[in-house]
Amino acid sequence: MRFLSKIARRTAGALTRNLRPYDMQRLTKTLVDRARPDSEQHDFRCPLCNYQGRFAPIFGSDAIRFSSECPECHSRERHRFLKLWMDGDPRCQSFGRFLHFAPEPVLSKELIPKCRQYQTADIEPGRADLVLNIEELALESQSVDAVMANHVLEHVNDGKALPELLRVLRPGGFAILTTPVIYAWAESYENAAVHGTSQQHLHFGQGDHVRIFGADLEDRIRAAGFQLETVCADGAMAARYATIRGDMIYVATRPPG
Numbered sequence: 001m002r003f004l005s006k007i008a009r010r011t012a013g014a015l016t017r018n019l020r021p022y023d024m025q026r027l028t029k030t031l032v033d034r035a036r037p038d039s040e041q042h043d044f045r046c047p048l049c050n051y052q053g054r055f056a057p058i059f060g061s062d063a064i065r066f067s068s069e070c071p072e073c074h075s076r077e078r079h080r081f082l083k084l085w086m087d088g089d090p091r092c093q094s095f096g097r098f099l100h101f102a103p104e105p106v107l108s109k110e111l112i113p114k115c116r117q118y119q120t121a122d123i124e125p126g127r128a129d130l131v132l133n134i135e136e137l138a139l140e141s142q143s144v145d146a147v148m149a150n151h152v153l154e155h156v157n158d159g160k161a162l163p164e165l166l167r168v169l170r171p172g173g174f175a176i177l178t179t180p181v182i183y184a185w186a187e188s189y190e191n192a193a194v195h196g197t198s199q200q201h202l203h204f205g206q207g208d209h210v211r212i213f214g215a216d217l218e219d220r221i222r223a224a225g226f227q228l229e230t231v232c233a234d235g236a237m238a239a240r241y242a243t244i245r246g247d248m249i250y251v252a253t254r255p256p257g
Contacts, residue, residue, distance in 0.1 A: 025059055032064060033057050042067065044242040047083045048106055055125075055242050061206040069241045075106045078150060078178050081233050081243045083110060091174070096145035099225070101152050103128055111148075135160035136139050139168045147175040154209045162224035166254055173224070174253040179238035181248060185214030217250070226252035 019027065033056070042252040044067060045052045051072035058068040058076065069076055075083075086092035095115040100108065103120035108198045112118045120128035132138060134149065135157050147165055165175045190211040194200055197207035204212050221228050 006059060033066070036066070040066075041215060045240060046070040046075055047080055047087070047241060048075045048110065057093040061201070061209075073106050077242060078242045079104060079106050080241045081237070081247055082107065082150070082176070082178070082249065083251055084237065084241065084243075085231050086110070097143065099130075099147045101132075101134060101142050101147070101149040101231075102129075104150065107150075109147070135164060137164045137168050141167050142170045144168045145170055145173045147173075149175065150178045151180070153177060154204070154206075154211060154213065156210070158220060162221060162226070162252075165252070166225045169254040171254055174251055177221070177250040177252060178248070179213055179217070179250075181213045181217055183215045185212075187216050188212065188214045188220075221250060221252050224252075225254070227255055228252055
């Protein structure tokens with residue numbers, strides 16, 4: 001058995017030696033997916049494009065996520081969760097001025113028809129309509145009705161970003177936020193001594209993350225001045241739409257008045 005394993009490793013090395021990382025990932029995902037037993041292969045429905053069938057695996061920050069990506073519209077778990085929640089929430093049927101940070105095209109298509117004014121924003125030029133630093137927004141106070149920032153807060157100083165989002169929102173306006181969270185941790189994990197892509201990946205699970213949030217994320221959002229509502233993806237949703245069990249949406253509202 002050990003001899004066969006050695007042969008398999010050598011064969012894999014020879015086959016993949018000249019492959020680009022992208023092609024290596026595609027090959028790996030195909031092999032891993034086909035190696036799964038039939039009992040673990042399921043069909044799901046995508047609420048964004050109505051595709052029904054098997055979803056593709058993707059590489060997460062430090063693991064492969066099975067049945068993650070819709071092969072038709074390329075939605076991932078959080079996009080489908082957001083779509084399902086927005087469909088059922090009256091606040092999300094019509095927006096005024098909407099600001100979408102680090103925009104995902106699959107959600108932009110969903111949001112544009114619902115907004116009086118839809119704008120995208122990113123700190124990197126060329127990626128969105130507006131070049132904005134979420135920690136220091138070059139926008140007038142109380143000028144935005146709703147904001148979406150999916151998996152953004154783990155990349156930035158949330159102590160600066162959250163008050164800025166509160167400032168630019170009109171009274172009663174709200175921010176739709178998602179981010180990785182480990183609720184078993186009472187406090188978020190941060191380490192000022194960690195710098196560089198390799199060390200950030202080691203400590204925070206991804207080379208451009210600066211923390212892993214714990215259960216205190218909710219306190220951090222409230223401390224910025226928001227009223228907070230949380231929405232949790234349940235098991236039935238995961239079984240039908242391939243969302244992540246226990247995934248959270250944070251709806252942070254600027255108090256009226």
